[in-house]
Amino acid sequence: MAAEAVDPPHRYKFPLSKVPRLPYDDPQAQRLISAQQPVVLTGSGLVDSALHWNLDYLSDNMANTQFTVYQSDNYYFKYYEARKIPQQKDFVSPTIQMQMSFPEFVEKLKEAQCSKKHWLYLQQPLTEGVGDKIVQDFVSFNWRWISKQQKENNWGPLSSNLLLVGMAGNITPVHYDEQQNFFAQLRGVKRCLLFAPDQFKSLYPFPVYHPHDRQSQVNLENPNLEKFPKVLELKGFEATLHPGDVLYIPIYWWHQIESLPQKGVTISINFWYKVRNSCQQTVTYPLAASQKIAIMRNIEKMVTDALGDINEVAPFMRTMVLGRVD
Ligand SMILES: C[C@@H](CC(=O)O)C(=O)C(=O)O
Numbered sequence: 246m247a248a249e250a251v252d253p254p255h256r257y258k259f260p261l262s263k264v265p266r267l268p269y270d271d272p273q274a275q276r277l278i279s280a281q282q283p284v285v286l287t288g289s290g291l292v293d294s295a296l297h298w299n300l301d302y303l304s305d306n307m308a309n310t311q312f313t314v315y316q317s318d319n320y321y322f323k324y325y326e327a328r329k330i331p332q333q334k335d336f337v338s339p340t341i342q343m344q345m346s347f348p349e350f351v352e353k354l355k356e357a358q359c360s361k362k363h364w365l366y367l368q369q370p371l372t373e374g375v376g377d378k379i380v381q382d383f384v385s386f387n388w389r390w391i392s393k394q395q396k397e398n399n400w401g402p403l404s405s406n407l408l409l410v411g412m413a414g415n416i417t418p419v420h421y422d423e424q425q426n427f428f429a430q431l432r433g434v435k436r437c438l439l440f441a442p443d444q445f446k447s448l449y450p451f452p453v454y455h456p457h458d459r460q461s462q463v464n465l466e467n468p469n470l471e472k473f474p475k476v477l478e479l480k481g482f483e484a485t486l487h488p489g490d491v492l493y494i495p496i497y498w499w500h501q502i503e504s505l506p507q508k509g510v511t512i513s514i515n516f517w518y519k520v521r522n523s524c525q526q527t528v529t530y531p532l533a534a535s536q537k538i539a540i541m542r543n544i545e546k547m548v549t550d551a552l553g554d555i556n557e558v559a560p561f562m563r564t565m566v567l568g569r570v571d
């Protein structure tokens with residue numbers, strides 16, 4: 246039987262180097278994690294106890310839990326903070342957020358795969374209320390290894406494990422998170438693009454008070470180069486994740502994650518860790534780009550609170566900067 250014609254992975258307008266791929270116990274892998282550099286770890290066994298998860302198994306063992314499912318008219322799932330919508334009068338939610346059982350999700354998934362009219366993405370923190378078999382699989386994760394990572398790198402507490410079940414072709418557009426992330430792939434194949442925090446200028450993030458805070462305004466597949474010309478200066482990394490792979494996504498690193506087309510439904514679980522509050526960390530100069538992002542965020546929040554009107558923030562910041570351009 247002829248192999249399925251698989252679309253070549255999308256070619257972007259900027260260079261992409263490969264994220265290093267190393268055995269999880271390789272000292273070089275440890276050095277990259279300590280240096281807050283991305284790395285794909287193989288052989289960690291982190292989620293081996295869940296590599297058998299598929300739609301049927303999850304339907305059978307999560308039947309009584311309600312899940313958050315996003316629906317999109319295209320294959321993009323740009324995250325938005327609902328609590329910030331009232332401040333942004335003209336905001337239009339790019340996805341519809343629904344609640345449903347896992348069996349209902351599987352049914353809607355099958356319909357969407359046939360109709361090709363919309364896409365679905367289940368995204369739900371794994372908490373109590375799941376079936377006993379899921380709990381057994383969960384407690385059998387390689388917690389010894391990941392807790393050692395958390396301790397050795399002085400990370401804060403585990404904040405959540407997000408279960409992600411996506412359709413082939415889904416894309417979570419480029420954004421950064423304020424947490425350390427071990428991203429584990431269970432089923433299907435995901436292509437991840439990553440950009441260092443110092444690429445901030447080329448990714449044009451939304452304002453902090455915007456519902457799309459932490460998201461880039463740029464569509465990387467079809468960038469508006471008039472509005473966002475520095476996209477052409479982007480230098481990125483890419484990694485392809487197969488079941489069992491774990492990608493370390495450092496805090497403040499930009500990332501775009503795609504469920505490869507024609508590779509079927511994807512299942513992933515992330516491990517998000519808060520950072521310890523900065524008073525416990527010694528500050529060394531020159532500041533890292535990630536530290537400068539934290540400073541920029543705090544300044545934008547202070548100015549927004551002080552002005553009391555989000556429409557005054559941009560003119561205020563422009564006045565402040567233009568008065569000092571060298
Ligand atoms: C939700 C995930 C993206 C994806 O898997 O679609 C992500 O951005 C993260 O784990 O930080």
Ligand SMILES: [Zn+2]
Binds near residue numbers: 420421422500
């Ligand atoms: Zn993310």
